[in-house]
Amino acid sequence: xxxxxxxxxxxxxxxxxxxxxxxxxxxxxxxxxxxxxxxxxxxxxxxxxxxxxxxxxxxxxxxxxxxxxxxxxxxxxxxxxxxxxxxxxxxxxxxxxxxxxxxxxxxxxxxxxxxxxxxxxxxxxxxxxxxxxxxxxxxxxxxxxxxxxxxxxxxxxxxxxxxxxxxxxxxxxxxxxxxxxxxxxxxxxxxxxxxxxxxxxxxxxxxxxxxxxxxxxxxxxxxxxxxxxxxxxxxxxxxxxxxxxxxxxxxxxxxxxxxxxxxxxxxxxxxxxxxxxxxxxxxxxxxxxxxxxxxxxxxxxxxxxxxxxxxxxxxxxxxxxxxxxxxxxxxxxxxxxxxxxxxxxxxxxxxxxxxxxxxxxxxxxxxxxxxxxxxxxxxxxxxxxxxxxxxxxxxxxxxxxxxxxxxxxxxxxxxxxxxxxxxxxxxxxxxxxxxxxxxxxxxxxxxxxxxxxxxxxxxxxxxxxxxxxxxxxxxxxxxxxxxxxxxxxxxxxxxxxxxxxxxxxxxxxxxxxxxxxxxxxxxxxxxxxxxxxxxxxxxxxxxxxxxxxxxxxxxxxxxxxxxxxxxxxxxxxxxxxxxxxxxxxxxxxxxxxxxxx
Numbered sequence: 104x105x106x107x108x109x110x111x112x113x114x115x116x117x118x119x120x121x122x123x124x125x126x127x128x129x130x131x132x133x134x135x136x137x138x139x140x141x142x143x144x145x146x147x148x149x150x151x152x153x154x155x156x157x158x159x160x161x162x163x164x165x166x167x168x169x170x171x172x173x174x175x176x177x178x179x180x181x182x183x184x185x186x187x188x189x190x191x192x193x194x195x196x197x198x199x200x201x202x203x204x205x206x207x208x209x210x211x212x213x214x215x216x217x218x219x220x221x222x223x224x225x226x227x228x229x230x231x232x233x234x235x236x237x238x239x240x241x242x243x244x245x246x247x248x249x250x251x252x253x254x255x256x257x258x259x260x261x262x263x264x265x266x267x268x269x270x271x272x273x274x275x276x277x278x279x280x281x282x283x284x285x286x287x288x289x290x291x292x293x294x295x296x297x298x299x300x301x302x303x304x305x306x307x308x309x310x311x312x313x314x315x316x317x318x319x320x321x322x323x324x325x326x327x328x329x330x331x332x333x334x335x336x337x338x339x340x341x342x343x344x345x346x347x348x349x350x351x352x353x354x355x356x357x358x359x360x361x362x363x364x365x366x367x368x369x370x371x372x373x374x375x376x377x378x379x380x381x382x383x384x385x386x387x388x389x390x391x392x393x394x395x396x397x398x399x400x401x402x403x404x405x406x407x408x409x410x411x412x413x414x415x416x417x418x419x420x421x422x423x424x425x426x427x428x429x430x431x432x433x434x435x436x437x438x439x440x441x442x443x444x445x446x447x448x449x450x451x452x453x454x455x456x457x458x459x460x461x462x463x464x465x466x467x468x469x470x471x472x473x474x475x476x477x478x479x480x481x482x483x484x485x486x487x488x489x490x491x492x493x494x495x496x497x498x499x500x501x502x503x504x505x506x507x508x509x510x511x512x513x514x515x516x517x518x519x520x521x522x523x524x525x526x527x528x529x530x531x532x533x534x535x536x537x538x539x540x541x542x543x544x545x546x547x548x549x550x551x552x553x554x555x556x557x558x559x560x561x562x563x564x565x566x567x568x569x570x571x572x573x574x575x576x577x578x579x580x581x582x583x584x585x586x587x588x589x590x591x592x593x594x595x596x597x598x599x600x601x602x603x604x605x606x607x608x609x610x611x612x613x614x615x616x617x618x619x620x621x622x623x624x625x626x627x628x629x630x631x632x633x634x635x636x637x638x639x640x641x642x643x644x645x646x647x648x649x650x651x652x653x654x655x656x657x658x659x660x661x662x663x664x665x666x667x668x669x670x671x672x673x674x675x676x677x678x679x680x681x682x683x684x685x686x687x688x689x690x691x692x693x694x695x696x697x698x699x700x
Contacts, residue, residue, distance in 0.1 A: 128277075137270025147259025147260035148183060169207075175211040179216075179218035182263075184215065187212045197464075206432065209368060210372060210424065213344075214417050216316055217413050220320075225407060236265045236269040239262070243263075243265055245258065278325055288332055302339070306345050307346070315343045341377050344413075348369065373420075379420060392408070447521075449530075450527050458542070461545070475531070490508045516570040528559055562669075565666055572594070598666065604624055608621075614678065
């Protein structure tokens, strides 16, 4: 809604300005071309975002100085802090990096955006860049029509740069023509009143354009044309920085919790940086004069001095905020929480941000599936058989664990499934299906998502089976028939043993070793189930149990056998290195079993 009103406001103002002053149309066209160039440039770099760029940004968060440095360098190269923000939110959402690491990248991106000012001031306004823009557009368009994704991405990058430079050319030309009719310097305001007024104008321009880089390009072009004073341009530069906070907040509306936290971190950084720059604007301007003289920048080269000022106060903001990053992270996690229903468990790693890149989608699906298996699924299985999870992870022998767990743990398997599993399971399948349909996945990524879907379906089948098993466990563990009681205690011990094995496997770091352990467990349980089968046959032959008992025992024996197989299959899919998918005959149906859903 806010975006819509801003858009309508811009259309009305723009229409009125062009109607009453047709000379403004060249400037407006230049701004439009520049903005289109920035969007195209970002689209071009998105092609490369799933490969080297993602790996670079992920590794950069190991140390704070790395995350800030890499965030600055990458943003300076790709000229898109928004793309860096999208990747960062995607990483945080997938649990690949910490919030503090993401904040470091965003702080670095703020420094990286200052390169735009140097590009415009040092190159765009000093040479006839339309001569360079045209070849870029020609080759860029040719490349963008290629089927190869890398060539298409390169084409968009060249096209974006071409439009970017062309936009600067038209803005410069427009201000030159505009100055023949109106001299905007007559509206300059000196002193502190001018600082506050022009800071507010900078905020307004950035809010309308939704891009601090584009806003600063306009300020630099107007300054080069002599349409604004250097002093007012300094305030405008501060305003463009503060204005991005409004852009970030608007962009975070409807975003996931990671996006909201990062937007607030960005807000705090830019507000602190803007306030510091405003308070010390005079000393900073003096420092810029000194550094400019030292670097050989001419005293009247106000565009380069403005670029230096912009870089200087952003660096200062980073230096001020670095000591507070950990505190800021704790504050954001504590006060910005996901608003989910309390009675229904929701995914921890799944949100729209992970759909930006195949890698983060696969990682998030894997993490969500592991969490689902290791927590609610194992909990439901254990409690359905009256076994406490704390005993499973203890040093007690399995026989002792089962013997001490005779009291009924009052649980409703169906209710637990609906509250703790169904929503997460459904969303895992939803995100997996969307990813396979809409993202460009490599063969291993597509196979991994298929394996994750199979693992989830098997988990739901296990819940269905344990729901049925619980009925007879409650009935026969309290039976007067010692043979039946003994058999069901044996079932409980077998499942307890496999659950303990799951707990040990989930933290293992060697997938090959885990695969071999699962293979050994399969042999062990196959032998145990074969032995149980012989015991049941003996009970039936010797009439030690009646017909109804025999029917229940045979069915539950098969039930337990299937459950153990599926638990180990899920372990193999999640923890072990696999050569291939399970055989098609073992894959489960797509729907949630009616008996538990």
